[in-house]
Amino acid sequence: MPQSEASQPLLRARGVRKVFPGTVALDGVDFSLRAGEVHALLGENGAGKSTLIKCLTGAYRRDDGDILLNGEIIDPKGTIDAQGYGIGTVYQEVNLLPNLTVAENLSLGHQPTRFGMISTRAMNARAREVLSQYGLDIDVGRSLSSYSVAVQQVIAIARAVTLSGKVLILDEPTASLDSHEVEMLFDVIRSLKQRGLGIVFISHFLDQIFTISDRITVLRNGRLVGTEATRDIDRVALVNMMLGRELEQEVRSHGKTHAGPGEARLAFTGFGRKGRIEPFDLTIQAGEVVGVAGLLGSGRTETAEVLFGVAAHDSGEARRGDGTVLRLTSPREAIAAGFGFCPEDRKTDGVIADLTVRENIALALQARIGWMRRIPDREQKAMANDYIRKLDIRTPDAEKPVGLLSGGNQQKVMLARWLVTNPSFLILDEPTRGIDVGAHAEIIRLIEELCAQGMSLLVISSELDELVAYSHRVLVVRDRRHVAELSGGEITTDNMVRAIAAPEKEAVA
Amino acid sequence: MKSSKAILGAGILASMLMMSSSVLAQTVGFSQIGSESGWRAAETTLTQQQAKERGIDLKFADAQQKQENQIKALKSFIAQGVDAILLAPVVATGWDSVLEEAKEAEIPVILLDRMVDSSDDLYLTAVGSDLVHEGSVAGKWLVDELAGKDCNVVELQGTTGSSPAIDRKKGFEEAIAGHANIKLIRSQTGDFTRTKGKEVMESFLKAEDGGKNICALYAHNDDMAVGAIQAIKEAGLKPGEDILVVSIDAVPDIFQAMAAGEANATVELTPNMAGPAFDALAAYMKDGTMPPKFIQTESKLYTQADDPQAVYEQKKDLGY
Amino acid sequence: MNGLVLFSRRIWPQLLTLAVIVGLISVMFPGFFDISIANGRLYGSPIDILNRGAPVALLAIGMTLVIATRGIDLSVGAVMAICGAVSAWGITEGYGLFPTLAMALSAGLACGLWNGVLVALLGIQPIVATLILMVAGRGIAQLITEGAILTFNHEGLIFFGSGSVWAIPTPVIIGVLTGAIVTLIVRRSALGMLIEAIGINLRASTLAGVNTRVLLIAVYMTSGFCAALAGIIAAADIRGADANNAGLWLELDAILAVVVGGTSLLGGRFSLIASLIGALIIQAVNTGILLSGFPPEFNLIIKAVIILIILVLQSPTMRTVLVFFSSDKAAGIDSEKQKETVAP
Structure with a gap:
C-alpha cells in the first residue's frame, strides 16, 4: 500500500517521555499508527508498552512529547476523553460488567430511551445489529458472564469500536484464549482493519504477531528499538530486537570454560508443575552460574517459582549432591535447604516498602531462625551497614524505608537480604531490570564474585549479552518447556536467539 | 396473587373444619419477636403456661427479631387455619396486608405488648402495659415515701429515643410535678444495660459530691438499677438507705436486691400478656363479646414489704 | 536514646490529645482530679477512665496486632460476650475459679483460632471472616446463658471486675499488665517486625520465608485472648453475663482506639502504647460527657465531633499544614517538652 505510506499517520506519538520515581519508563518514544493497519507493539516486561498505551489514552500524564490524531495535536485527559477522540482500548481483563446483559454492556451510558425510560427492546435490537457485524449471533438478553472469555472479548471490542471508531488498542487480548478462539478474534480484527480502523495489538506470542500484524514496533527499557514491516523481518531478527545486542557497556568475552564435571550440588529430575512448567531435569554444580533465557511468558519465571516452592512442584524430585532428597513445597522449605530467591517484581514480591533497609535485609534470616530469637539491633545494624558498604547501597542510613530507594538500590537490598542467609543456591529473576547502568554493572560483577566464592546461581535475564557474560550454562525456555541447554563456547547471543525463536525445529545447540 | 388466594381459600376451609371439630380445644398461633431479653423469655414461658392451663394448642414461632419471619409465620398460621393469632410485633409498620389476610380468613389477631400502625379494625384487641403509667407509679411511690422531705433524684434513662425511655420519663416527671421537695438533678442514658x-x-456519684448530694435513683429498668446498686456500694454508700432505688420491670434479680435491702421498689411490667388476651378471646369466641381495643395490664408496685424473696422464688424459673 | 526520641515522636500527638481532653473535662468539672480511697480502692474520675477504659484497651491490644497485619477483627465484642458467658456458666456450675478462667480464656483462643483459620488458611477477607463470628457469637453466648442474664456471686470472679490490688482496680492492672507483656513479647522478639512485614506486603513476606499463616493465626488468637480477658472483666463488673449487651459495639471502639492511636488501617507499622492511649482518649471523652450533665440526646453528637476533630488534627494533610505554620524553634521546644513527659 504505497499510498498509505505517503499519507499521514492516523495516530502518532512524538518523543513521548514518562518518568516514574527512580526510573525513566519512556524515553522519547516515537510511534505511528496508520489507518487500516494492525500494528504490533512488542517488548519484554518493563519495556514500556503499557506505559506508552496509557500515555496515548491519557491514563498517564506524559512528561514530554506530543500525541497527534490525523496530524492534529490532541491531549486526552483519560480513557473516556480518549474515547471521545475515537481511541478505544480493550484490556486483557475484560473491563465490562459481568452481571449485566450483553445488550446492557454494549449500550451502557448510551441506552436508547423512550419517554425517559430505557427501552430494552430497542437496546437489544441495536445490540444484535452491532454484534452481527462481528459474526456473533448470540442472545443479547443473557448476562455477559454466561459467555466465554473470547465472546466477552469480542463484545468488549464491539463496545470500544462503537464508542470510538478510529483507533482500537488491544492489550494482550489473546492471553487467555485457546487457538480456535484466537482465530475468531483475528477474523474480527481483520474485518475492523478492512473498515479502516488503526489497530494497536499488544501480545508476547510471536506466532500471533506474525499472523496478524502489518508492522511491528519494538520497545526496550523505555526506548524505541525500531519499527519494521512484518514481512521484512524474521523471528530471529525480531528476538534480536527485543532481547537486543546493542549494549551500553562493553561485552566482555566470557571465556568461562566449565571446569569439567564438578561436584553436583543440586539435582532436579522430572521437576515440574502442571500448567506452569513442564517437567525438566537440571543439575547445578557448586560455583556455577546457570542462565535462563526465554521470552516473557515462556516459563522462565515459572521455572524459578517451582524451584523455590512458590508454586509447589507436582512431579519429580530434588536431591542434594550427596543424594539426600529435599522437600521443596514452600519458600520456607526452600530457604531451609539453603535457597534464596530475588523475584522479578521487586515491588509486589520483593521488598517490604515501609520497613527500613535494615529490617528488609534482616527479614529472611530472622524468618529462618524464628521469631523467638530476635537478631539484636546491634547485629542487625552491623549486618545492614556491612552490606550497604559492600554492595554500595545508596541510602543515607540503614533506617530509611526501603520504598524510598531507587530500583537498583532496592535490588541490592534484596540481594543483601539473601546474602546474609549465606545461601548455597541463589535464584535471581531479572536482577538487572529497570535499574540504572551503574547499578547494572555492579550487579553483574557481584554475580561473578558470588560464583567465585562457590555459590551456585540461577539467573533469569532477558539481557542475552549479560547471560553470555556470566553464565557457565544457559537454559533456553519456550512455551513452558526447557528446549535447549547451551554450555561453554555454545553460549552466544546468536545461538540463544535462534533457540528462543525456533518455532518448530528443536534446539539448535 | 393467585397462589395467595389459593392459600387463603385453603385457610378458610381449614379453619372451618377446625372450628367444627371442637370449640374448646382451640388452636392459637403465637408469633414472638425473639428472646432478646429475659422479660421476653418470661413472656414466652407464661404464654405457653397460660395456653396449657386453658387447654389451648399453642403454635409458637420465634421470629428472631425479623419482621419477614413474623409475616411468614402469620401466613402459615392462616394457611393452617388456626382459631386465633397472638402477635408481638417487632416493628410498628408494614402489617396491613397480612392482617387483612387474617381478617378475610376470619381469624382474630391479638397484639401483645407492642402496637402496630395499622387501622384498629384489623385486630381484635391489643394487650399491653401503659409505659407512662408505669413511670407515674414509680414517681408516686417516691412522693409517698419521701412524705415531703427534700430529695435530689438522678435518673437512668433507657436507650435514647426509645418509647419506653420517653414514656417512663414522662410518667415519672408527671408524678413528681408539683412536689417542690423532689428535684431531678441528673438524667443520662444507661441503654437499659447493667454495664452502662x-x-x-x-x-x-463523682459529679454529685461522692453521692452525698443524691437521695434517690430512678432507673427505667431493673437491669440498670442492679448495675447502679453495685456502683453505689463500691462508692462506699448503702443503696436502699443512703440512696433510694426505684425502677421498673420487676425482673427476679431486683427482688433479690430488695430482699437484701439494696433496692426499694419496682413496678411490674407483667410478662403475662397472654392471660388477659386468652380471656378476651374466650369471651369473643363464646358469644361474640367485643373486647376494648386496648387492654391495659396492671402495673403493680412491689416494695420491700411485699416479701421480695418469695416473689423472687416464684419468678426465677420463668426464664427471665 | 535515639529509640526513645523516635518513640516519643510517635506518641506525642496521642498524649497531647489525651492531655487536652482531660484538661477540658477538669475545666468543666473542677472536682475531676479528686482522688480518694473508698472500700480500699482508689476512687475518682481519673480512676473511672482507667477502669472503664480497660476493656476497650484490652481489645485494642489485640486489634492493633490484627490491624497491623492488614486485617480487622469485628468479632471481639461477640467474643467478649461468649467468654463472659462461659465464665459465668463455669462459676455457677461450680467448676471453681481457675478452671472457669481457663475455660473462658480457652474459649477466646478458640474464637481467635477460628478467625485465624478462615483468614490465613482459607484466604477469606478478614472483614468477612470475622463478621461471621460477630453475628453468630452473640447467639452462642445466648445459648450458654439460655437467654437470660446469668448472675453469680463468686467473690473470686467478681474480683476481676471490681476488686483491687494495692488500691488499684483489677481491670486497670490486667489492662496494663497485658499491654506491657504483649509489648515486650512483640518488641523483644522479632514478632513485631514480622507482623509489620506481613501487613505491608504479605506475598513478599511469604517469599522471604516468613511463616505468614502461623503468624496470622497467632495474631487472631491474641485478639481472641484479649477479648476473653475483656469479657471476664465485663461480666465480673456486673456480676453477670449479659449475652445481648456485653461488649456490644466495643469492636468499633477498639478499632477507633487503634486509629486514634495512629496505626493505619492499611496495616504495617503499629504502636501498642499509642493504641492504649487511644482507648483512654475514647473513654475520657465518654466519661467527660457523663460528667458534663448534658442531656443524653447529645452524647453521640459530642463524641462524634470530638473524634472527628482528633482525626482531622492527626491526618497527614493537617500535619503538613501545622508544620508549615509552626517555626522550627517552636517545634523544637514542643518536642523537648514531650521528651520530658515521656522519659519517666
Whole structure:
C-alpha cells in the first residue's frame, strides 16, 4: 500500500517521555499508527508498552512529547476523553460488567430511551445489529458472564469500536484464549482493519504477531528499538530486537570454560508443575552460574517459582549432591535447604516498602531462625551497614524505608537480604531490570564474585549479552518447556536467539 | 396473587373444619419477636403456661427479631387455619396486608405488648402495659415515701429515643410535678444495660459530691438499677438507705436486691400478656363479646414489704 | 536514646490529645482530679477512665496486632460476650475459679483460632471472616446463658471486675499488665517486625520465608485472648453475663482506639502504647460527657465531633499544614517538652 505510506499517520506519538520515581519508563518514544493497519507493539516486561498505551489514552500524564490524531495535536485527559477522540482500548481483563446483559454492556451510558425510560427492546435490537457485524449471533438478553472469555472479548471490542471508531488498542487480548478462539478474534480484527480502523495489538506470542500484524514496533527499557514491516523481518531478527545486542557497556568475552564435571550440588529430575512448567531435569554444580533465557511468558519465571516452592512442584524430585532428597513445597522449605530467591517484581514480591533497609535485609534470616530469637539491633545494624558498604547501597542510613530507594538500590537490598542467609543456591529473576547502568554493572560483577566464592546461581535475564557474560550454562525456555541447554563456547547471543525463536525445529545447540 | 388466594381459600376451609371439630380445644398461633431479653423469655414461658392451663394448642414461632419471619409465620398460621393469632410485633409498620389476610380468613389477631400502625379494625384487641403509667407509679411511690422531705433524684434513662425511655420519663416527671421537695438533678442514658447503668451511676456519684448530694435513683429498668446498686456500694454508700432505688420491670434479680435491702421498689411490667388476651378471646369466641381495643395490664408496685424473696422464688424459673 | 526520641515522636500527638481532653473535662468539672480511697480502692474520675477504659484497651491490644497485619477483627465484642458467658456458666456450675478462667480464656483462643483459620488458611477477607463470628457469637453466648442474664456471686470472679490490688482496680492492672507483656513479647522478639512485614506486603513476606499463616493465626488468637480477658472483666463488673449487651459495639471502639492511636488501617507499622492511649482518649471523652450533665440526646453528637476533630488534627494533610505554620524553634521546644513527659 504505497499510498498509505505517503499519507499521514492516523495516530502518532512524538518523543513521548514518562518518568516514574527512580526510573525513566519512556524515553522519547516515537510511534505511528496508520489507518487500516494492525500494528504490533512488542517488548519484554518493563519495556514500556503499557506505559506508552496509557500515555496515548491519557491514563498517564506524559512528561514530554506530543500525541497527534490525523496530524492534529490532541491531549486526552483519560480513557473516556480518549474515547471521545475515537481511541478505544480493550484490556486483557475484560473491563465490562459481568452481571449485566450483553445488550446492557454494549449500550451502557448510551441506552436508547423512550419517554425517559430505557427501552430494552430497542437496546437489544441495536445490540444484535452491532454484534452481527462481528459474526456473533448470540442472545443479547443473557448476562455477559454466561459467555466465554473470547465472546466477552469480542463484545468488549464491539463496545470500544462503537464508542470510538478510529483507533482500537488491544492489550494482550489473546492471553487467555485457546487457538480456535484466537482465530475468531483475528477474523474480527481483520474485518475492523478492512473498515479502516488503526489497530494497536499488544501480545508476547510471536506466532500471533506474525499472523496478524502489518508492522511491528519494538520497545526496550523505555526506548524505541525500531519499527519494521512484518514481512521484512524474521523471528530471529525480531528476538534480536527485543532481547537486543546493542549494549551500553562493553561485552566482555566470557571465556568461562566449565571446569569439567564438578561436584553436583543440586539435582532436579522430572521437576515440574502442571500448567506452569513442564517437567525438566537440571543439575547445578557448586560455583556455577546457570542462565535462563526465554521470552516473557515462556516459563522462565515459572521455572524459578517451582524451584523455590512458590508454586509447589507436582512431579519429580530434588536431591542434594550427596543424594539426600529435599522437600521443596514452600519458600520456607526452600530457604531451609539453603535457597534464596530475588523475584522479578521487586515491588509486589520483593521488598517490604515501609520497613527500613535494615529490617528488609534482616527479614529472611530472622524468618529462618524464628521469631523467638530476635537478631539484636546491634547485629542487625552491623549486618545492614556491612552490606550497604559492600554492595554500595545508596541510602543515607540503614533506617530509611526501603520504598524510598531507587530500583537498583532496592535490588541490592534484596540481594543483601539473601546474602546474609549465606545461601548455597541463589535464584535471581531479572536482577538487572529497570535499574540504572551503574547499578547494572555492579550487579553483574557481584554475580561473578558470588560464583567465585562457590555459590551456585540461577539467573533469569532477558539481557542475552549479560547471560553470555556470566553464565557457565544457559537454559533456553519456550512455551513452558526447557528446549535447549547451551554450555561453554555454545553460549552466544546468536545461538540463544535462534533457540528462543525456533518455532518448530528443536534446539539448535 | 393467585397462589395467595389459593392459600387463603385453603385457610378458610381449614379453619372451618377446625372450628367444627371442637370449640374448646382451640388452636392459637403465637408469633414472638425473639428472646432478646429475659422479660421476653418470661413472656414466652407464661404464654405457653397460660395456653396449657386453658387447654389451648399453642403454635409458637420465634421470629428472631425479623419482621419477614413474623409475616411468614402469620401466613402459615392462616394457611393452617388456626382459631386465633397472638402477635408481638417487632416493628410498628408494614402489617396491613397480612392482617387483612387474617381478617378475610376470619381469624382474630391479638397484639401483645407492642402496637402496630395499622387501622384498629384489623385486630381484635391489643394487650399491653401503659409505659407512662408505669413511670407515674414509680414517681408516686417516691412522693409517698419521701412524705415531703427534700430529695435530689438522678435518673437512668433507657436507650435514647426509645418509647419506653420517653414514656417512663414522662410518667415519672408527671408524678413528681408539683412536689417542690423532689428535684431531678441528673438524667443520662444507661441503654437499659447493667454495664452502662453502673458506669453512668459511677459518674453521677463523682459529679454529685461522692453521692452525698443524691437521695434517690430512678432507673427505667431493673437491669440498670442492679448495675447502679453495685456502683453505689463500691462508692462506699448503702443503696436502699443512703440512696433510694426505684425502677421498673420487676425482673427476679431486683427482688433479690430488695430482699437484701439494696433496692426499694419496682413496678411490674407483667410478662403475662397472654392471660388477659386468652380471656378476651374466650369471651369473643363464646358469644361474640367485643373486647376494648386496648387492654391495659396492671402495673403493680412491689416494695420491700411485699416479701421480695418469695416473689423472687416464684419468678426465677420463668426464664427471665 | 535515639529509640526513645523516635518513640516519643510517635506518641506525642496521642498524649497531647489525651492531655487536652482531660484538661477540658477538669475545666468543666473542677472536682475531676479528686482522688480518694473508698472500700480500699482508689476512687475518682481519673480512676473511672482507667477502669472503664480497660476493656476497650484490652481489645485494642489485640486489634492493633490484627490491624497491623492488614486485617480487622469485628468479632471481639461477640467474643467478649461468649467468654463472659462461659465464665459465668463455669462459676455457677461450680467448676471453681481457675478452671472457669481457663475455660473462658480457652474459649477466646478458640474464637481467635477460628478467625485465624478462615483468614490465613482459607484466604477469606478478614472483614468477612470475622463478621461471621460477630453475628453468630452473640447467639452462642445466648445459648450458654439460655437467654437470660446469668448472675453469680463468686467473690473470686467478681474480683476481676471490681476488686483491687494495692488500691488499684483489677481491670486497670490486667489492662496494663497485658499491654506491657504483649509489648515486650512483640518488641523483644522479632514478632513485631514480622507482623509489620506481613501487613505491608504479605506475598513478599511469604517469599522471604516468613511463616505468614502461623503468624496470622497467632495474631487472631491474641485478639481472641484479649477479648476473653475483656469479657471476664465485663461480666465480673456486673456480676453477670449479659449475652445481648456485653461488649456490644466495643469492636468499633477498639478499632477507633487503634486509629486514634495512629496505626493505619492499611496495616504495617503499629504502636501498642499509642493504641492504649487511644482507648483512654475514647473513654475520657465518654466519661467527660457523663460528667458534663448534658442531656443524653447529645452524647453521640459530642463524641462524634470530638473524634472527628482528633482525626482531622492527626491526618497527614493537617500535619503538613501545622508544620508549615509552626517555626522550627517552636517545634523544637514542643518536642523537648514531650521528651520530658515521656522519659519517666
